[in-house]
Amino acid sequence: MTSRFHSDLDALTDDVNEMATLVCSMLDRSVTAFANGDREMAEWVLERKDEVSRLDSLIEDEALRLLVLHQPMARDMRRLATILKIITYMERIGRYAKNIATAALDLMDEGLHTPMPKIATMGGLAVDMVRDAIKAFESGDISLVRDFGPRDDELDRMRYDYLRTSLEEMKACACNVDVYSSYLMVARYLERCGDNACKMAEKTYYMVTGRRIEIR
Amino acid sequence: MTDNIIDINGLNLWYGDNQALVDVSMPVMKNKITALIGPSGCGKSTLLRCINRMNDIIEGCRVEGEIMFHDRNIYSPETDVMGLRKKIGMIFQKPNPFPMSIYENVTYGPKVHGVNSREALDSIVEECIRSSALWDEVQDRLGASAMSLSGGQQQRLCIARALSVSPEVILMDEPTSALDPIATSKIEDLAQELKRDYTVVIVTHNMQQASRISDYTGFMYMGKLIECGKTEEIFENPQEELTERYITGRFG
Numbered sequence: 483m484t485s486r487f488h489s490d491l492d493a494l495t496d497d498v499n500e501m502a503t504l505v506c507s508m509l510d511r512s513v514t515a516f517a518n519g520d521r522e523m524a525e526w527v528l529e530r531k532d533e534v535s536r537l538d539s540l541i542e543d544e545a546l547r548l549l550v551l552h553q554p555m556a557r558d559m560r561r562l563a564t565i566l567k568i569i570t571y572m573e574r575i576g577r578y579a580k581n582i583a584t585a586a587l588d589l590m591d592e593g594l595h596t597p598m599p600k601i602a603t604m605g606g607l608a609v610d611m612v613r614d615a616i617k618a619f620e621s622g623d624i625s626l627v628r629d630f631g632p633r634d635d636e637l638d639r640m641r642y643d644y645l646r647t648s649l650e651e652m653k654a655c656a657c658n659v660d661v662y663s664s665y666l667m668v669a670r671y672l673e674r675c676g677d678n679a680c681k682m683a684e685k686t687y688y689m690v691t692g693r694r695i696e697i698r
Numbered sequence: 699m700t701d702n703i704i705d706i707n708g709l710n711l712w713y714g715d716n717q718a719l720v721d722v723s724m725p726v727m728k729n730k731i732t733a734l735i736g737p738s739g740c741g742k743s744t745l746l747r748c749i750n751r752m753n754d755i756i757e758g759c760r761v762e763g764e765i766m767f768h769d770r771n772i773y774s775p776e777t778d779v780m781g782l783r784k785k786i787g788m789i790f791q792k793p794n795p796f797p798m799s800i801y802e803n804v805t806y807g808p809k810v811h812g813v814n815s816r817e818a819l820d821s822i823v824e825e826c827i828r829s830s831a832l833w834d835e836v837q838d839r840l841g842a843s844a845m846s847l848s849g850g851q852q853q854r855l856c857i858a859r860a861l862s863v864s865p866e867v868i869l870m871d872e873p874t875s876a877l878d879p880i881a882t883s884k885i886e887d888l889a890q891e892l893k894r895d896y897t898v899v900i901v902t903h904n905m906q907q908a909s910r911i912s913d914y915t916g917f918m919y920m921g922k923l924i925e926c927g928k929t930e931e932i933f934e935n936p937q938e939e940l941t942e943r944y945i946t947g948r949f950g
Contacts, residue, residue: 487947553906555933555945692935 487552491561494544498565501537502616504530505572508579509612509675513605516586516668519595527583534576541569557689564689568619571678571685575612578671585664594661601668604640607633608672611679619686627683630697637676644669703728703867703897704749709763711744713756718744720921722763726867731889731898733912733929735905737949740918742901746869749899750786751779767867784811787860791872793852795844795859800827800836803844803855807863822862829895830858831888850881857888861896868892870900874907886911905945909933917941 508527515524545566548554554562589595611633618626648662680697687695704726711719719741726732726749734742744753751772753759764771772782784807795803804826805819813819823840827833832854836847844855853873860868870889874882889898889911902908908915909929916926917938925938936942943949 485947555905555909556936556942558946559934 487548487554487558490544490548491554491558494541494548494565495561497537497541497544498569499616499620501534501541501569501572502619504537505534505576505579506609506612506616508534508576509582509605510609512579512582512586513602513609513672516582516589517598517602517605519586519590519597521587521590524583524586524590527579528587531576531580534573538569538573541565557692560689560692564619564685567685568682571682575675575678578675582668582671585668589661589664592660594664596661598665600640600644601665601672604637604644604669604672607637607640608675608679611637611676612682615679615682615686618683619689622686622690624683624687624690627686627697630680630683634676634680634697637673641669641673701728702726703767705766706745706749707764707766709745709748709761709765711741711748711753711762712758712760714758718921719748722918722921722923724916724923724926726897726899727914728897729893729895730913731893731900731911732914732916733908734899734901734916734918735903735908735944736918736924737944738903741921742916742918743871745918745923746871746899746901747788749867749869750783750788751777752783752788754779784863785865786867786869787863787865789853789856789860789868789870789873792876793849793856795847795852795855797843797845799841800844800847800855801840803859804862807859811863826858826861827855829861829892830854831884831891832858848881850877850884853877853881853885854888857885857892865896867897867899870898872901872903875903882907905933917944919944 508530511523512527514520515527545562549562586595611630614626615630618624645666648666651658651662684695684697687693702725706722706724706726709719709722710717722741722745734745736742747753748761749765749772753761761773764773766772767782767786770777796806798806801823804823808819808822813822824833827836832851835851836842836855844852847855857868874885877885886907889900892898893913900908900912912929914927915929915932917924917932917936917940919940925932925936925941927937932941933945936945
């Protein structure tokens with residue numbers, strides 16, 4: 483192994499950080515677009531979808547190239563293994579952001595958008611988890627993800643709380659079905675974003691310590 | 699069941715005034731492959747050569763500490779060194795067959811140790827050449843010169859020769875560094891087969907080779923054993939910073 487390998491690995495890590503920043507912004511803006519009915523922001527998210535796919539492929543190809551050519555060991559191997567896993571989680575988060583932005587546009591197109599402060603709160607929690615998972619990967623500071631278990635539980639709790647409320651609203655009037663089924667889907671996407679942030683945190687923990695944990 | 703076949707305890711070695719091994723202690727597990735890795739001059743070949751007292755022939759070499767093999771210190775004055783080397787054989791970096799026939803290479807050792815019947819020798823030859831995964835390639839030309847074989851075949855013949863005196867431990871000093879990838883792969887597969895019946899200790903500069911074939915790995919640096927443990931742990935998550943830096947190429 484040469485120093486060339488390490489500079490290539492650093493460059494690859496920069497690409498991962500770029501993808502992470504992009505995905506986090508997409509999720510953040512998709513939540514704002516949905517909560518506030520902001521068309522411009524929803525469109526901004528949809529325009530970034532291809533960039534996420536491009537970075538995902540680029541990083542995967544480069545990570546495989548480095549694995550094949552250099553057969554790295556120890557912390558270098560753990561970093562590459564982590565990168566290969568977390569780009570999948572980040573790509574999924576990007577896809578959920580796209581789905582949330584699409585749902586926002588659909589409601590706006592049909593004139594059905596209703597302010598829902600709870601979804602903004604839930605979105606804020608999910609975005610914070612993704613942001614902290616990314617910061618932990620960038621800095622190696624695993625203390626940032628230590629409380630991910632309770633934070634993920636809170637997201638799950640909010641989603642079920644939302645489910646109950648939405649069902650009540652839909653039972654009360656069939657006219658609420660379109661809006662609340664859309665809100666339910668978004669709550670589900672946000673809860674899944676939290677799960678993916680947990681997976682990112684688990685892989686980052688492995689990268690830093692060499693030990694595996696399960697966040698539950 | 700796995701247990702220690704060899705225990706190295708507090709081993710120090712000097713070549714004249716130069717100390718080449720510093721307080722090395724490690725077990726060698728029975729029926730496992732143990733790899734010794736480290737930069738050039740770290741003492742890994744010296745340590746390997748201590749295990750069957752090959753360093754005895756080097757002038758000015760002095761050893762302190764003990765290497766226990768079957769509850770006896772091989773460095774005690776009572777040790778029969780010839781008998782020890784029969785039990786602990788050595789394969790070198792460069793294949794070194796005797797300039798004789800393939801058959802005679804394998805029968806040389808048994809003959810020295812008193813086996814003379816043609817039947818017994820034939821049986822040893824077939825068994826050892828089969829065990830070294832060479833039989834299919836040479837069975838119809840056992841009388842041919844060993845020097846007519848390819849490098850990889852010569853190295854497997856050397857392994858057959860080592861097996862011919864029924865050793866318990868086989869020491870390999872960079873056994874594939876002079877071989878191409880195909881011959882290397884055959885020797886690596888062979889090492890995996892051999893550990894069923896023998897214990898293997900291998901010195902290698904090739905970390906991928908150590909990680910591919912060994913069960914335990916010891917990392918040496920400047921005559922000291924820095925870390926020794928299960929291979930997957932050493933290569934995935936070494937405990938010592940020096941080991942980490944060496945295996946990730948951040949050395950020096």
